[in-house]
Amino acid sequence: MTTTTAPVGPRTLPPLGPTRKLKVPKQAERTLRNGLTVIAVRRPAVPLVELRLWVPFGRVHLARGAMLSQTMLSGTESMTSVQLAAELQKVGGGLSAGVDPDRLMLSGAGLVTGLDRMLELLAEVLTSASYPSDEVATERDRLVDRIQVAQSQPAHLAREALLKRIYGRHPYATQTPEPGQIRAVRPAALRTLHAERVHPAGAQLVLVGDVQPEKALDAAERALGGW
Structure with missing residues (x-):
């Protein structure tokens, strides 16, 4: 015994609901x-x-920029990297740094009650990062290892080929330095680069969380107004 199924026609879509007003934070x-x-x-x-x-x-x-972001949190004139991490942990926070062809980026999160301290520590890094030789040497070796591993991965090779096809000779075409370029970077070069390029003019800081916006701006001005 066989059964047949009646063809199913197009279903009628339900009517659109009323447009809700967007509530902007x-x-x-x-x-x-x-x-x-x-x-x-x-x-x-x-x-x-x-x-x-x-x-x-x-x-x-490229290599100096990558190394600067890799070692920026390795210590300041008054704190080691361990002390800096411990102070951030006290307020449930953390910081990380990265770089792309256009921007140096620092990001982090922490408890609202520790915002003032997080901003103070951020200011210390921005104004007195010291790039100690032993920390730079350690992070340099780690970065070289990561680059060498990446260069053996098909996904990385495909991305490099695509960037070169899209951007040609533009700096965007090469976003990963060669291991030899990284090995050549010394702490003095990082300190010079920081002094020359890590400036507040044109920089943007965004704070999002359970804060009173005007009070958060005041806290940022207290901590970073002297940068």
């Missing part, structure tokens, strides 16, 4: 006298605050 913005723009956005879901800092960083030697 409360925010505030301020440009400090040193040129740093700070944006604070209230997001009260959890008692945390996210921090993102972008510093203009174009036309920087």
Whole structure:
């Protein structure tokens, strides 16, 4: 015995509901006298605050830029990398650094109650990162190892080939330095690069979390106004 199934025709879509008004989070913005723009956005879901800092960083030697972001948190004039990490942990926070062809980026998160301290530590890194020789040597070896591993991976090779096809001779075409270029970078070169290029003019700091925007701007100005 066989059965047949009647063909199913197109279904009628339900009518669209009313357009809901977008509720934009409360925010505030301020440009400090040193040129740093700070944006604070209230997001009260959890008692945390996210921090993102972008510093203009174009036309920087690829290997030196990569090493600077790799070692920027390796210590300051008054704190070792271990002490810096411990101070961040006290406020439930952490910081990391990265770089792309246009920007140096520092990001982190922590408890709202520790925002003032996080900003103080961020300011210390920005104004007095010391790039100690032993830390630079260790991070240099780690970065070389990661690059060598990446260069053996099909996904990395495909991405490099695609970038070269898209950008040709533009600096965007090469975003991973060669191991030999990394090995040639010394702490003195990183200190010089930091002094020349890690400046507040044109930089943007964004704070998002369970904060009162104007108070967050005040905290940022207290900590970073002297940068």
